Amino acid sequence: MQQVSDYELEVMKIIWTNGGTALYAEIVAGLEAKNNSLTKNTVLTLLSRLADKGILKTSKTGRRNIYTAAVTENDYQTHQTIRFLNKVYEGSTKGLVSTLIAKDLLSRSDYDELLNQWSGGVVADE
Amino acid sequence: MLWQMNDLLLTVLSLSLSGSIIIAILFLCKPLYKKRLSKKWHYYIWLVVITRMLVPLSFEINIVGGIFSGFSQPGTLENELNSAMLGGGEAQIITNTPNTQNTNFDLQTATPETQTSATYSQNNIFSMLISYAWLIWIVVAAILFIRKLTIYQGFVNYIKAGRVELDSIDDLERFGRLMRQLKIKKMVGIYTNSLISSPLLIGFFKPYIALPTTNISEADFENTILHELTHYKRGDMFYKWLVQLTICLHWFNPLAYLMGREINNACELSCDEAVIKNLDDDGIKAYGNTLLNALGFGGKYKNALSSITLSDNKKILGERLNMIKNFKKKPKSAALCAVLLAIVLGMGAGIAGVYGMTNPMPVENNAPPMADGGGEFGIGTTDNTGAESNTPLIIDDDKPFIGVSLSFDIPYIQPAESLQIGRITFGPGIIYNYYFSSESGNFMVGLRRTPNDGSWMGSGWFNLASNRQGQWQFDEEATVYVYIISGSGNPEFGAVANITGHIFREDEQITFQAEQVTLNEAVIMAMDYAEKRNLEWHGNMQETFSVSDRHIHVVTLMNWTGQILHFAAIDANTGDIVSFETSEIGVPFNVLGGLELFIQNLSTMWS
Numbered sequence: 001m002q003q004v005s006d007y008e009l010e011v012m013k014i015i016w017t018n019g020g021t022a023l024y025a026e027i028v029a030g031l032e033a034k035n036n037s038l039t040k041n042t043v044l045t046l047l048s049r050l051a052d053k054g055i056l057k058t059s060k061t062g063r064r065n066i067y068t069a070a071v072t073e074n075d076y077q078t079h080q081t082i083r084f085l086n087k088v089y090e091g092s093t094k095g096l097v098s099t100l101i102a103k104d105l106l107s108r109s110d111y112d113e114l115l116n117q118w119s120g121g122v123v124a125d126e
Numbered sequence: 127m128l129w130q131m132n133d134l135l136l137t138v139l140s141l142s143l144s145g146s147i148i149i150a151i152l153f154l155c156k157p158l159y160k161k162r163l164s165k166k167w168h169y170y171i172w173l174v175v176i177t178r179m180l181v182p183l184s185f186e187i188n189i190v191g192g193i194f195s196g197f198s199q200p201g202t203l204e205n206e207l208n209s210a211m212l213g214g215g216e217a218q219i220i221t222n223t224p225n226t227q228n229t230n231f232d233l234q235t236a237t238p239e240t241q242t243s244a245t246y247s248q249n250n251i252f253s254m255l256i257s258y259a260w261l262i263w264i265v266v267a268a269i270l271f272i273r274k275l276t277i278y279q280g281f282v283n284y285i286k287a288g289r290v291e292l293d294s295i296d297d298l299e300r301f302g303r304l305m306r307q308l309k310i311k312k313m314v315g316i317y318t319n320s321l322i323s324s325p326l327l328i329g330f331f332k333p334y335i336a337l338p339t340t341n342i343s344e345a346d347f348e349n350t351i352l353h354e355l356t357h358y359k360r361g362d363m364f365y366k367w368l369v370q371l372t373i374c375l376h377w378f379n380p381l382a383y384l385m386g387r388e389i390n391n392a393c394e395l396s397c398d399e400a401v402i403k404n405l406d407d408d409g410i411k412a413y414g415n416t417l418l419n420a421l422g423f424g425g426k427y428k429n430a431l432s433s434i435t436l437s438d439n440k441k442i443l444g445e446r447l448n449m450i451k452n453f454k455k456k457p458k459s460a461a462l463c464a465v466l467l468a469i470v471l472g473m474g475a476g477i478a479g480v481y482g483m484t485n486p487m488p489v490e491n492n493a494p495p496m497a498d499g500g501g502e503f504g505i506g507t508t509d510n511t512g513a514e515s516n517t518p519l520i521i522d523d524d525k526p527f528i529g530v531s532l533s534f535d536i537p538y539i540q541p542a543e544s545l546q547i548g549r550i551t552f553g554p555g556i557i558y559n560y561y562f563s564s565e566s567g568n569f570m571v572g573l574r575r576t577p578n579d580g581s582w583m584g585s586g587w588f589n590l591a592s593n594r595q596g597q598w599q600f601d602e603e604a605t606v607y608v609y610i611i612s613g614s615g616n617p618e619f620g621a622v623a624n625i626t627g628h629i630f631r632e633d634e635q636i637t638f639q640a641e642q643v644t645l646n647e648a649v650i651m652a653m654d655y656a657e658k659r660n661l662e663w664h665g666n667m668q669e670t671f672s673v674s675d676r677h678i679h680v681v682t683l684m685n686w687t688g689q690i691l692h693f694a695a696i697d698a699n700t701g702d703i704v705s706f707e708t709s710e711i712g713v714p715f716n717v718l719g720g721l722e723l724f725i726q727n728l729s730t731m732w733s
Binding site: 042044049 | 291293295298299301302303305306310313314315316
């Protein structure tokens with residue numbers, strides 16, 4: 001999976017939030033909601049770049065373009081995390097998790113819950 | 127088909143000539159309009175020339191068409207017809223004296239083939255070369271154009287390989303705002319490419335601007351982008367390729383190349399003009415500086431064929447800077463004047479014309495006159511002396527006969543013998559040209575009304591020893607048999623050798639132009655067909671019929687006696703031989719009945 005720039009990711013997030021597909025107008029509205037209004041050509045350029053990278057698919061309904069995410073948000077996150085892990089921690093998950101816990105980015109209860117989930121147990125329903 | 131193809135070439139040559147006239151006018155008058163008219167006019171006026179050079183349509187007044195009809199179709203259809211007919215030498219003929227006495231005799235040909243074969247083969251090589259001139263033209267044009275396309279594709283690939291996306295959202299936004307300013311709706315990409323020397327706009331379907339670098343001043347960035355986007359907005363790329371197409375089709379015309387260069391320069395100048403029109407004085411000055419700055423980047427790939435560059439030519443840069451320096455908005459009157467001049471030039475281009483395209487007329491439905499004509503056959507205005515009362519017809523031996531209604535080539539006729547040549551129907555009021563010649567001896571042409579009841583048509587006798595060409599015109603429709611009578615019926619005059627004759631409708635060149643296959647070509651096709659099958663024939667006639675809404679050229683090939691008739695039906699629109707029938711009829715020259723039957727069969731087949 002090719003890397004996407006910050007603004008391209010912004011666009012993708014809007015599409016993901018919108019349920020995986022969006023029209024141009026919806027993307028523009030999404031950007032404006034985040035105080036990120038861009039000119040039309042810029043938005044179209046970002047969309048075209050995402051399509052070139054295979055992260056987005058373009059189809060037509062009538063005269064309007066529909067932009068569909070070719071990659072789910074989850075897949076993207078997984079991919080990016082592994083990439084980050086390999087790049088920064090040289091594949092050491094332990095290192096990553098210890099940083100997260102040490103800096104209080106992962107709370108004790110979150111950690112326990114995840115652990116429970118992975119070991120096949122049921123998530124505590126409190 | 128060859129003739130038709132060469133017609134295509136003649137059309138192109140005539141387009142080239144009329145285009146050249148306008149190019150010459152534009153270049154010669156340039157000192158007059160250079161300062162007075164806008165650069166936009168300088169640029170778009172060439173569309174008039176290009177239209178003239180690509181579109182073979184013309185007004186009624188047609189200068190070039192007139193010139194071209196003078197030396198049209200340089201090969202000789204006549205020769206082809208002759209050589210085709212000379213093919214079968216040993217025929218038995220039945221001659222027919224005016225008092226209807228039939229005598230059979232074996233033809234003793236004076237073997238005209240031996241005398242003329244040298245000239246024929248020489249003519250054939252020459253006419254072969256001419257016949258294929260269109261092929262040379264089209265092959266060169268195609269090679270040139272394909273070469274341009276591949277060079278361009280290579281260039282596009284090169285630029286694409288080296289391009290880098292702009293990663294700064296600010297640059298993208300600056301670009302986006304300029305797009306909005308110029309009200310461009312479609313997306314235009316923007317990239318940097320360190321391999322190029324100057325900014326350029328490239329790509330037809332996914333156009334983008336490539337900059338050598340974005341490390342330039344705000345003003346330079348803006349001016350550069352405005353310039354390239356203006357090219358995009360005006361569709362200059364399409365214009366440039368239209369010019370390239372014109373140059374390729376008119377590759378033999380040096381003025382076309384000159385025009386190409388002029389358009390390239392005018393393109394840049396008018397683009398500059400369009401940009402600075404919206405700038406204030408400081409902005410104009412900055413724009414000039416941008417042009418100068420753009421020269422600074424030294425790229426490696428200089429080929430910028432038909433891509434749009436900011437400044438690909440240092441030579442015209444001086445002119446561009448001058449234009450920018452002296453730019454003044456032209457008054458309204460100048461704009462009006464420019465439009466008027468363009469219209470005048472456009473009219474001029476239309477009048478300059480094109481070969482063979484004047485006054486196109488719809489296809490005429492020549493329903494066969496099947497009437498037996500029981501009553502009197504009055505001859506309205508038969509012009510006995512031929513050319514005198516009509517416009518003299520200048521027959522060039524090399525010129526094929528357009529819309530031939532009847533052609534024949536007879537090697538030999540005994541003294542005082544007559545020979546039926548064929549039947550012809552004169553449409554009312556239609557001018558028929560005739561052209562007869564013989565190598566030796568005197569002969570006459572007689573017209574005898576149908577049905578063949580023995581009465582001759584009034585004074586329809588022509589002593590062709592003194593007058594071999596002329597025109598016939600009848601007020602009423604008249605169907606007659608044409609006879610060749612040797613030596614005025616006087617044995618003293620001796621035999622006649624190598625008589626050729628053509629009777630052709632003057633209007634048929636126009637009438638059948640809209641069709642795929644002309645009547646002439648149909649004749650050649652039918653003859654080829656018969657020759658390949660060793661069928662015997664010596665004379666031919668042809669007419670176009672409308673059968674079940676199809677235009678069919680029917681070529682009738684007949685032997686000497688008229689007892690064997692070959693009917694070939696050629697679809698005028700597709701050029702296919704749709705039917706070929708041979709019928710042996712006992713009665714000499716019962717062409718009428720045979721033809722009627724043939725047409726009936728066709729219409730039954732298609733109904």
